[in-house]
Amino acid sequence: MLSFIGRRLLQAMFVLLIISFVSFMIQDKMGDPVRQMVGLSVTLEQREALQQELGLNDPMLIQYGRFLGRAIQGDLGTSYYYKEPTIDVIASRLPATLELSFAALVLVVLLAIPLGVFAAIHPKNILSRAVLLFSTLGLSVPIFIVAVFLMYFFAIEWGLLPSFGRGETTSVFGLWQSGLFNRDGLQHLLLPSLSLAFVLTPIFIRLIRAEMMDVLQSDYIRYAWAKGISAPRIYFIHALKNTMLPVITVGGIQLGTLVAYTILTESIFQWPGMGLLFMDAVTRVDVPLISTYLIFVGVIFVVTNTLVDVVYSLVNPRVRIPGYS
Amino acid sequence: MNVLHRPPVEGGSERVTRLRHVLVAMRGDKLALFALLIFAFYCLVALLAPLLAPYDVNSTEFMNLENAELAPAWQTGDTRFLLGTDTQGRDLLSVILHGTRLSLTIGVCAVLIQVFLGVGIGLLSGYIGGRLDAFLMRVADIQLSFSTMMVAIVVLAVFQTLFGHAAYQQLAMLMLIIVLGVAEWPIFARTVRACVFAEKEKEYIDAARILGVSKARIMLRHLLPNTVSPILVILTIQIANAIVAEAALSFLGLGMPPNQPSLGALISSGFNYLFSGAWWISVFPSVTLILMIFVMNLLGDWLRDHLNPQVTRG
Numbered sequence: 001m002l003s004f005i006g007r008r009l010l011q012a013m014f015v016l017l018i019i020s021f022v023s024f025m026i027q028d029k030m031g032d033p034v035r036q037m038v039g040l041s042v043t044l045e046q047r048e049a050l051q052q053e054l055g056l057n058d059p060m061l062i063q064y065g066r067f068l069g070r071a072i073q074g075d076l077g078t079s080y081y082y083k084e085p086t087i088d089v090i091a092s093r094l095p096a097t098l099e100l101s102f103a104a105l106v107l108v109v110l111l112a113i114p115l116g117v118f119a120a121i122h123p124k125n126i127l128s129r130a131v132l133l134f135s136t137l138g139l140s141v142p143i144f145i146v147a148v149f150l151m152y153f154f155a156i157e158w159g160l161l162p163s164f165g166r167g168e169t170t171s172v173f174g175l176w177q178s179g180l181f182n183r184d185g186l187q188h189l190l191l192p193s194l195s196l197a198f199v200l201t202p203i204f205i206r207l208i209r210a211e212m213m214d215v216l217q218s219d220y221i222r223y224a225w226a227k228g229i230s231a232p233r234i235y236f237i238h239a240l241k242n243t244m245l246p247v248i249t250v251g252g253i254q255l256g257t258l259v260a261y262t263i264l265t266e267s268i269f270q271w272p273g274m275g276l277l278f279m280d281a282v283t284r285v286d287v288p289l290i291s292t293y294l295i296f297v298g299v300i301f302v303v304t305n306t307l308v309d310v311v312y313s314l315v316n317p318r319v320r321i322p323g324y325s
Numbered sequence: 326m327n328v329l330h331r332p333p334v335e336g337g338s339e340r341v342t343r344l345r346h347v348l349v350a351m352r353g354d355k356l357a358l359f360a361l362l363i364f365a366f367y368c369l370v371a372l373l374a375p376l377l378a379p380y381d382v383n384s385t386e387f388m389n390l391e392n393a394e395l396a397p398a399w400q401t402g403d404t405r406f407l408l409g410t411d412t413q414g415r416d417l418l419s420v421i422l423h424g425t426r427l428s429l430t431i432g433v434c435a436v437l438i439q440v441f442l443g444v445g446i447g448l449l450s451g452y453i454g455g456r457l458d459a460f461l462m463r464v465a466d467i468q469l470s471f472s473t474m475m476v477a478i479v480v481l482a483v484f485q486t487l488f489g490h491a492a493y494q495q496l497a498m499l500m501l502i503i504v505l506g507v508a509e510w511p512i513f514a515r516t517v518r519a520c521v522f523a524e525k526e527k528e529y530i531d532a533a534r535i536l537g538v539s540k541a542r543i544m545l546r547h548l549l550p551n552t553v554s555p556i557l558v559i560l561t562i563q564i565a566n567a568i569v570a571e572a573a574l575s576f577l578g579l580g581m582p583p584n585q586p587s588l589g590a591l592i593s594s595g596f597n598y599l600f601s602g603a604w605w606i607s608v609f610p611s612v613t614l615i616l617m618i619f620v621m622n623l624l625g626d627w628l629r630d631h632l633n634p635q636v637t638r639g
Contacts (some may be wrong), residue, residue: 014630026483136626142569142589144576145611148596156600157385256472264476264573266610279577290486294479305470 004313012306019298022179023291024067028060029078044062064198076295078290086292090274095176096166097262103180103189104196104258111201113240116208120216121235122241131205138202143261147195147268150261154191162188192269196261207250212243245315252308259297348630360623367425367617374426375459378419397605409605410489411591412598417605420591421613427587431501432568435564439563440556443513447552448544450514451521462518467510473508474570480504481579494582501580505567512559520552554632562625565618588614 042050051057055066070076079086119128155163167188169177179185215221216239224234263275270276274293281289351357370377397409397417408417450461484500485493493500524530525548533543572589574580581587583594586609595607 011463011467013573136622137619140565140569140622141615142572142576142618144573145592145615148599148607152599155637256470256475260472260474260478260573263475264577267577278482282486283578285486287486290483297475323413 001096001313008306008309012302015302016298019302020068020295021064021072023294023298024064026291026294027067027287028063037187071295076292078288079281079289081284081289086288087296089289090277090292090296093272093274093277095178096271097266097275099178099180100191100192100196100265100271100273101258101262103193104200107193108200111197112204112208115201117212117235117243119205119209120212123213125192132209135202135205138198139197139206143195143264144268145194145201146198147265150191150195150198151268161191163191163265166272190266192271195268196258196265199261200258203254203257204247207247208243211246212239215242220244233308245251245312249308249312252304255301255304259301261303338378340349347628347631356623356628357627360620360627362619363616363620364624367429367620370425371429374422378416378422380416380419382415382419382423396603408609411595412603417609420586421588421610424512424586424588424591424610425617427498427581427585428568428571428589428617429564430496431505431571431587432564434502435505435509435567435571436560438502439513440560442507443453444517444549444552444556446510447514447517448521448548451518452525452540452544452548458518463516464574465514469511473505473566473610474573476508477501477504477570477574478577478579481574485579497581498585501574505570509563509566513556516555516559517552520555521548524548524551558625558629558632561621561628562627565621565625568614568621570619588617590635613622625627 012283017148043119055063074087076086078084079089082089115131118125119131122128151163154161162184165188166179166185168182168184169179170181170185179189221234224238229238259275262273263278265271266275267279274296278290278293279295280286347352351361376379400409408421410416411420420555446461446465450458481500484496488496530543534549539548568588571580571587572592575589575591577589578593581590583590586594591610592607592614595603595610599607
């Protein structure tokens with residue numbers, strides 16, 4: 001067990017190092033800090049002196065080491081556009097993205113579990129086939145089309161819901177600007193989270209269905225039937241528990257898809273989260289912000305994936321053996 | 326599909342029976358047949374786009390602002406432009422035909438790279454095994470954990486900043502193909518590796534090894550043909566995914582430029598005019614894209630159910 005966790009941690013460190021190196025290269029190659037700092041009137045000699053002073057003439061590895069040192073202390077540079085430390089800019093946008101993803105995930109859970117379980121229990125039922133066909137259709141509609149047409153009908157044609165932004169926010173304990181606690185914020189949240197849920201739900205319906213059908217074939221379920229346990233109890237207690245395990249693991253892997261989808265959704269609905277911030281940074285060539293976003297998302301990613309792996313290995317000891325699959 | 330009613334194998338090579346097997350099964354399934362027909366239609370249209378398009382997209386008269394934003398023919402009665410025109414006066418039908426061609430080309434080329442890398446790495450990993458296998462599969466795990474879309478957005482965004490907007494547009498197609506191609510090799514590699522693991526224990530491989538057949542030849546001539554079915558199964562879905570990813574990237578402005586639009590770029594430029602009433606500019610390309618992806622997903626699902634080695638050999 002310990003060796004498994006050790007291996008995973010080592011791997012996580014390695015991936016983080018690669019991500020930090022890529023971010024360092026981006027900052028190094030794409031921006032000239034001297035030009036950012038000085039005006040036109042500064043002579044070439046003075047520029048070179050500044051370059052020397054800033055350590056820009058040192059070998060790359062030494063510069064990378066310095067970059068890492070600063071990164072560990074939370075200093076990832078200053079945004080060109082916002083003139084603030086990049087990490088603060090991103091942190092101020094984090095709540096919006098987290099709330100959007102959270103709302104979308106709640107919708108996904110509410111939709112995908114009942115539909116997926118139903119389709120697994122009654123595979124021949126016409127309704128299950130419809131669910132499956134619709135999930136294929138759902139997989140085929142790109143998220144940006146869903147988002148724009150939702151926006152077009154609900155916000156423009158029928159004028160029911162706001163079309164962009166986050167609306168009113170309330171401060172929770174002074175550290176979190178939340179849109180979840182007032183009507184306006186929730187109205188703004190509905191369309192973006194609905195479009196996210198629309199594309200994520202089919203993935204999970206299919207996953208839950210496939211896993212559940214597998215589980216229902218297993219011996220212990222047959223034994224449970226033989227014991228005369230009631231059908232709802234078998235389906236929702238015995239079978240669903242074992243279904244959800246792989247679903248959660250795959251769900252952890254889908255985190256990257258979620259991040260990508262939030263970038264798309266946020267740029268369509270002008271949702272002031274990290275995704276929109278990133279796309280804005282790209283248009284503004286705000287290099288420090290781009291590379292900080294990379295590191296930030298990378299860290300979240302590696303931490304989640306490592307946690308999911310470790311938790312999964314606690315529940316299902318078979319995966320700890322290397323090479324077993 | 327009833328396995329018991331399969332025609333007996335009569336000397337024909339395995340691939341012929343496999344193909345016949347698929348075709349026979351497909352004849353019985355209306356939905357799959359329908360999907361196949363539509364997909365074939367798309368491929369044909371993509372191939373013949375320059376011949377089918379009512380206007381020559383490369384001519385200088387193609388963009389005529391006098392014709393801008395004309396509604397489809399059944400609304401205006403103007404038969405020159407069947408599906409209307411876009412904001413630059415381009416005939417929408419011609420642009421959509423070429424967009425389909427571009428989208429499919431990018432999807433297919435990207436998946437070819439995936440297959441090439443994935444099959445190569447999968448064969449090596451599966452047949453050589455040991456430390457190389459452990460290392461390559463860890464790399465595959467890591468790469469898969471970062472979703473393709475995310476990697477593609479980040480990489481393309483970085484390249485766009487690096488090259489500048491104008492230079493990037495020249496390279497957009499190549500970059501899209503490379504990024505989408507490189508990002509998803511692990512899917513093929515894993516499948517091929519699993520297949521090789523199952524095959525390499527069999528006697529014919531032992532026999533080949535004892536006869537002194539080289540490792541490369543065993544991998545390419547003996548193992549590779551046996552991985553064809555599972556590769557085919559993921560192939561269609563992968564192409565569909567690549568096309569969707571390309572569309573999304575174009576939508577974000579990281580993909581094809583407006584003067585050389587894929588379906589995604591068309592939809593994206595059409596959205597700006599959706600709110601001013603010119604619905605056709607975005608709706609027609611959207612429907613074209615959704616239908617294409619839908620039939621490909623249906624086909625992929627169907628192939629998975631019917632070409633699955635467990636089912637076929639059952």
